[in-house]
Amino acid sequence: MVPSGEDLSSAGRRVGAVAEDGRRERIKNKGGLKNHIRRRLVCFCGGAAGEHREAVGGGIPQMGGGEIDRAPTHLVIMVNGIIGSAQNWRFAEKQFLKRLPQDVTVHRSRCNGNLLTLDGVDVMGTRLAEEVLSIVKQGPKLQKISFVGHSLGGLIARYAIAKLYDPGLPEKPSEEDGSHEDPDKGTKRLKKGSEGKIAGLEPMNFVTFATPHVGSRWHRQIPMLCGVRLLEKTARRSSRILGRTGRHLFLDDNDMGRPPLLVQMVKDSDDLHFISALRSFRRLVAYSNVRFDHIVGWNTSSIRHQDERPKLKAHTKISGYRHIVRVEPPKAVNIEQDASLDFDMKTNELQEAMIDSLNKVPWERVDVSFHKTIQRFMAHETIQVKTRCLNSAGADVISHMIDNFLL
Template sequence: MGAPADDAGESEWISLLKQHRQEAHEALTAPARPSSARDLPSEHRGGSASGHLVVLCHGLEGTSNDLDYVSRTVLSKGEAYGMGKATVFASRVNTGNTKDGVAAGGARLSIEVAEYVHQHPGLDTISFVGHSLGGLYARYAAAVLSSPDGRVAGLKAGAFVTTCSPHIGLRRYTIAFAPSALHPMAWAVLGQTGTDLFLRGRDPLLLVMATSTHFLAPLRGFERRRAYANLQGDALVPFASAAFMVAPPGSGGGG
């Protein structure tokens, strides 16, 4: 699942997306293997996965345990917020493997979700909660798993939530201004993920994700969409990139 060449243009990113869609479709329709308690999140062992699936996606160098608080909150208070019976699935597929790019991580997430949904036919709604880089993985996976009728992985699209996700990259919006001469170092430190985050190349993936209907239309299908950002103090993903705004409303810095 390599990245397009710098001079390939948007069409190669979209071609890659379509390839990932085919792979996810195969996972959704493959013969199901018998499920076991180990297939279920620890909070649901001993019961069947049904109702509203909430997929949690960790960030750079993260683990599936990073969003444990969110998991506990959804399980304890989800019904009070109108979610009905919730099944929480903390993605594990990108643990220890977050430097090979947004497309690669998002594709892995889409296959993981497709296989889980296929094994648990009692699910009817899907929501995503992505933290930091996990929010970008979730956006890519939603595009892979979407269908023209607005469903995602064959399920009704519920909520799409990101927390401190670098939606518009880090080339301008990070702890300090990074001269363009230093941008190539992003690959040396973070691999293809660094290339994506610093918008390297002629048609950076994050630019395509922010402008192409292939990525925007699936988001419109979710009933609720929220992007949460820290107003200040986030050295890695400042407000502008996480909230799609140059400055907070009312700050006098534009928006």
């Protein structure tokens, strides 16, 4: 029997439909394969593709999934380190939003990524300050602010808060009660209810992870150089490879005859109140690697003198946090004492004076050790959980930060 034209047409349509379904399936499988490969590559390349998508998205802060009529009032700014990006804080952001969905709005700073981190601490700090102001304008219900910085990000955040600091209304000295302000003290009394603000918000937490607070110039503060002074001198001479940032970290900058920037940042000046801005926060925390951080030394990251470092054998695990070996509560400080900072003094004396100045604010110190995990060789990244599949051992450190976060 010879098929009719109608039958042939119907059969042709069925064959075409089958072919089209097959083509769609191949496209679907191909796309699925591409997505699978992309997800796997994120573990090794730091999520560059994801970072691009976030940048296209406009950099809007991530909010918790709280009630519509209760927008979070606490802004958390997260700052990446050198040659880093906002993607480095992705794990920590997810933990914040999972644990505190109705309390915090998290913004991973995007203004200082990759090669932009070589522009210098002052330039990056100014960019961060401008970024924070733009975020605050978008959130009229915001009331509080906190900063979390990793490595160089801690220095960037310290500069930014000095730019954003508003000291409030100073209380005029009264001759009747015998109070007289000494202009050389650098400390002003504030009227009740007018404490300092950061970007117009109440400062809450200032947290740093493996940050070289007094720079990398000092002996044994770049552990990978093994304390060999010849290598340390060579590293200092080569610091220009890292642009203005390298000169800042090694205190080799001398802009307009001024002291190095990191020296300026350990005390208040006429235009930037670095110490007062830090003091305005209710909680200051320095997380530091005890061992295996090959980039930032224990002294500079924990803001301790050499003889103040606790003995390793005295370390004990903190219950619930496998890799935290010591928590040192903040000490009482004398805000009136003013350490003399003369850049002509000997190197060791300058380092000690910088540490003394930074200790005019009460730091809580958290010592971390990854010595029982293979990830110890990447301790500088693991303390932040820079990449989940390579630095997962640091998850308990992030949990400790969130568990103790002031809201």
